[in-house]
Amino acid sequence: MTRLSTVNTKDSPVLIPQKLINKERQDSKLQIDEINTFLESNPEKQSLTHQLIDQIVNDPILQTDTKYYDQTKDQQREITAKKIARLATYMEHDIKTVRAQFRDNDLIKQLQSSSSSSVLPLTNKDISLFDKRLSLVANIDPQLGTRVGVHLGLFGNCIKGNGTDEQIKYWLQTRGAAFIKGIYGCFSMTELGHGSNVAQLQTTATYDSKLDSFVINTPDLTATKWWIGGAAHSATHTVCYARLLVEGKDYGVKTFVVPLRDLETLQLLPGISIGDIGSKMGRDGIDNGWIQFRNVIIPREYMLSRFTKVIPSENGSDKVTVKTQPQLDQISGYSALLSGRVNMVMDSFRFGSKFATIATRYAVGRQQFAPNKNSTELQLIDYPLHQYRVLPQLTIPYLVSPAAFKLMDTYYSTLDELYKVSSSSPANANGLKVVSEKLKNLFIDSASLKATNTWLISTLIDELRQTCGGHGYSQYNAFGKGYDDWVVQCTWEGDNNILSLTSAKSILKKFVDSATKGKFNNSLDEDSFNYLNPKFIMKVFTPSGDSTSIIDDDDLYSYTKIWEVSLVKILAFIGKSIERSRDVDSVSKLLVMVSKFHAIHSMLKTYHNKLTNNDPHDKSFINDQYTQETMWNIYKLFSIYFIDKHSGEFQQFKILTPNDISKIIQPKLLELLPKLRKDCIALTDSFKLPDAMINAPIGYYDGDIYHNYFNEVVKNNPVEKDGAGIAPYHKILSDMLTRGFEFDAKLGGSSNKDILSMLNK
Amino acid sequence: MTRLSTVNTKDSPVLIPQKLINKERQDSKLQIDEINTFLESNPEKQSLTHQLIDQIVNDPILQTDTKYYDQTKDQQREITAKKIARLATYMEHDIKTVRAQFRDNDLIKQLQSSSSSSVLPLTNKDISLFDKRLSLVANIDPQLGTRVGVHLGLFGNCIKGNGTDEQIKYWLQTRGAAFIKGIYGCFSMTELGHGSNVAQLQTTATYDSKLDSFVINTPDLTATKWWIGGAAHSATHTVCYARLLVEGKDYGVKTFVVPLRDLETLQLLPGISIGDIGSKMGRDGIDNGWIQFRNVIIPREYMLSRFTKVIPSENGSDKVTVKTQPQLDQISGYSALLSGRVNMVMDSFRFGSKFATIATRYAVGRQQFAPNKNSTELQLIDYPLHQYRVLPQLTIPYLVSPAAFKLMDTYYSTLDELYKVSSSSPANANGLKVVSEKLKNLFIDSASLKATNTWLISTLIDELRQTCGGHGYSQYNAFGKGYDDWVVQCTWEGDNNILSLTSAKSILKKFVDSATKGKFNNSLDEDSFNYLNPKFIMKVFTPSGDSTSIIDDDDLYSYTKIWEVSLVKILAFIGKSIERSRDVDSVSKLLVMVSKFHAIHSMLKTYHNKLTNNDPHDKSFINDQYTQETMWNIYKLFSIYFIDKHSGEFQQFKILTPNDISKIIQPKLLELLPKLRKDCIALTDSFKLPDAMINAPIGYYDGDIYHNYFNEVVKNNPVEKDGAGIAPYHKILSDMLTRGFEFDAKLGGSSNKDILSMLNK
Known part of the structure; x- marks a missing residue:
């Protein structure tokens, strides 16, 4: 069928969404370039983002269009493999770009050559360009992002976090894993019977002193490694989480590099059983598998030994020694998951911006119901309920962005510091203490931001899909697969409830230290936990008088501060409850709330500081007054929307009165919605997502919703082979419809009077 | 691979979920048969339910196992067609069963024979048995349910609601549609550009007096019929919603039977363009299509004319007459959707019970974290947070059930009354008035129950999936496809927000009539809207004093009554707001809340009345004291859970104080959870869902979670053709991993010093 264009109209009232959307563009005075700089952190990062996106969406192998939504699991997996091979070539290119070395000297060969000393070893900076590329790819094709992410992020980071300098260099650089070459890794942590409780994993790594090797075993079915991304078909190696058993003693769960497959044939090595986990709710392009080990022998040196090392007896009769740095060992055991959590916050920004763009454009272009008989139908976005359903969701990616970039920076700087401090010899005890405190704070922030934002974006996708009515349910409009792909983020790399509890318990501990002992570490905690400053806590509990001044438009920080007050009040309530009941579990529902409030507070505070240019490292770049x-x-709408959503807690803990809700919060909500409504198209244009990244015809830039959508549907569903509208299975239906009557057709037998009387004789 | 059994254990700590689950069964004193009778309404319905389920899950064509989760769209569609053909044979059998006529006389042939007067015409009662079968099938294989439901429920009910007695008999009985024979119908209401606003549909049916026929046209792209279930590949006929144009006058949207395809070849008829809508978020087994009409001519008599009729001029010069009964015409225009809404409430009960069973069994069988080093890990269900996440969800199907059965009964009795009254000649004016009031109330109740419960079950599936961690994300454990299939219920046959607004506006009108004019129709409104009785409203606004007595364990109705009080208070607040602002739209967010509260109230009240044996037509059947x-x-937990969820509104509208929430509601919540926890397995066993209906190995009855799950995964993912763990596409990966270096491999060119200097010459 010829592609339908907007010219195809007859003499009936025609809906013209593109005109409505363009009108909004003309009417808005927003400086969308400035906003985009704000959202992309700074001009350098902004320009890089757009360069990379441009390359990805125009790459003949990497580009993803609506055909994506019709692929079977097997097709998805094969196409994803092709894309991985393509990305591997970009990896080499990106490292050369960072090192500015394109002439002479084969940089990758030099890096892989174990003897080469003429070239500096690979650093995080070298792969930062590819990391950014991968993060963007992951938002266009999430399963591709994960499949590479498991190898580089989980396998790679597990080695970086737990390996010695030499082990890191060997596996990642010399063997080529860092270049997606030589080795493809997977991450064998989760087992069928154990997920969050990593310490109880059951796979064993028994040291055999005669062989000077470890023997890896899966003791029973529930210890089968489960959900292992890349295991089913891709991985040549894995990092395996297993209990270290030495001379009968259990040293707890450590990490081991275990080869799984022949590099050229991908055939399984002896003792390795692997199966395909099969269909999932989403991300079927990932070949998740299960692994069982039966007496798999690996050299002692394959254990990652930065913090725990097994030292064999020298003459065969001495005891084997196990040297360990317990504190760092534990932290870094989990550090492989950190990168994923940090990235998920960034994904929340990009996924949120994509679906906010689709739903906003649809809300502006779609008309429904006329106020009276002779007027044209109203645009969806002009209904207050629809504004309430769409616009607060649109604020979410805005608020996530600054927090996501900040968290990413903190992650890199903290890990660099850890790496430096733990490499120095002799050990820098004070340095180790400081960096482990920083790591703990990073765990709290990343856990609470990961959990909160992955939940927020699940809700965002779901609610915005519903605002698009039936068209939101079409696979071609991205919501379906988007949701199915997204929601696993609430579960993997730290279940959201567990993460929320863990981070809230740490916050509670800080609160108790501050409130009861005045303990507060200004230099470490002032940034993320400023509301736990003893002075502030005291002030919260000093009667202030005028409660209506809690939100004050002359004091923009008040929209952040109200969350600080609420955090302190909830924490105090929790503290008292536990004092009474001696039972932390009974308040766990409230602890989850604390983690959520902490994340909302972080986002508001970071956004506020950026927009006021308070932070010298994180400028606003917005000069236009109106913008x-x-x-x-x-910022205000985000804060007010969530106050209203949580008005139960805000009233229960007496931050706000019922009248405050009715007279201040809800009227303010209704006042802010129309203000943002008039710029809503410009606010989504500011994300600068090309159509190829939107990949949902009802959300394309030109706003020609109906034609774009119709054309994509027709393109992906060509006329049937047996004739238009005739399914391959049509005979099943026509046979059914033209079937005879029981007696005529003698279906199975018949109970006609004559026959029955004959049978009766 | 051999099926793994529970005997396969070695010498490691083994998880034994089946033992944990069985222990709960032994310990519970609940009478699960009595509960099941309660849940299935009464012993007759109960026994029928189990008979039908037993037949469905053991039928070789209808049964659905975990293979279901691996089918491609094309496979799903073909298998669904086979199941439809199978169901058609049950249809004939079920009608014969109801009429108790299996001997002699071919009943279906008699019914289809247009001249036959020896047999009574088909009634709702005749097909009630099949309806129940279909409703159960729809919960095992939702896409199958829909695909048949569109034909019988939408196409059939549209004819029943809008056709004359003769039209109904002809299309459904003589032509065989009611037997899924001769005709397969679809329902052409929605268009690409118009969904909820049915009155603005653009397809035209122009009366041509020369031909004495209608000409059906799709005036432009946005008027394309869209999402039409069955259109892509199955339907031979459609009921088409189109604007009736007679001599230039537009009479609004009416319904017309339009043939689409040849019965034997399924080839499209002239003027009909049909295409496949393609992939959807879920229910891909339904062949949704789009339809365009280009000068399609149908006889005048194909217009469904119970309430609107076009009478041609007798001599060609008189005016054409259009006779219409506007009020009933409008109501019955939508009545086809009523059956769907009523069924969705029943689906909410059954879907909810399925996922509650899976998650509860998993929560009891799964262990995670030990309180201290030497103790065994706790069962998930023993964590208060987990109880909070699972148990209130488990109460939802319990509370939905009585309301669903009641709504179903009201639906049938009201429609029967409408049919009788509108068939009587001369028209029974008073009867019509009463039945149209009853229909309006049914619209309110069904809209608010449909919207509220489809939302609740979406949340239930999503939250319970998360409680199963990663295993909830496996397609084989039912949550993924379950969610994707379910959520369209929030959109179709009345978008939940629109339905909520519509029902709440009607409730608001009733409230204003009662509160300002003392108007209240006791006989019609006392059942669903008892809280709008002027006496009750007055009492709510009389200061009562002791607010802590709002929930009173000596007065079980108080758990329902608190919702009545809150409804009145919110309605009063809304009334005042509108008085001030003169703008209903500004309170639309609160109106959605009113609809939700109304539904919660209905469920609590109906459950309360059933359990107290207050309703002579709806007995409890529970005799055991403990049960x-x-x-x-x-009942209490359901009420308290939602009060707490809505504590924002309960405080804002001063039904409860902050202290009530902290000191009464939340402690009561924490007190109820462990009470239900100890019987939670029995409470899910009471649904009596066979494993074949659960279709999720982590939720099977025997509780052998890990083996069942592992075995299903292995069964559905056999060893690869090229060898275990070797994907068909493995060469893409091995080529990538074994690739050379740029200079050696001369990839694309090279920048080696010698070559560059040569090129420089």
């Missing part, structure tokens, strides 16, 4: 005002309205 | 107490605890 700035609008950016503040986004 | 009854537990059933009351379910």
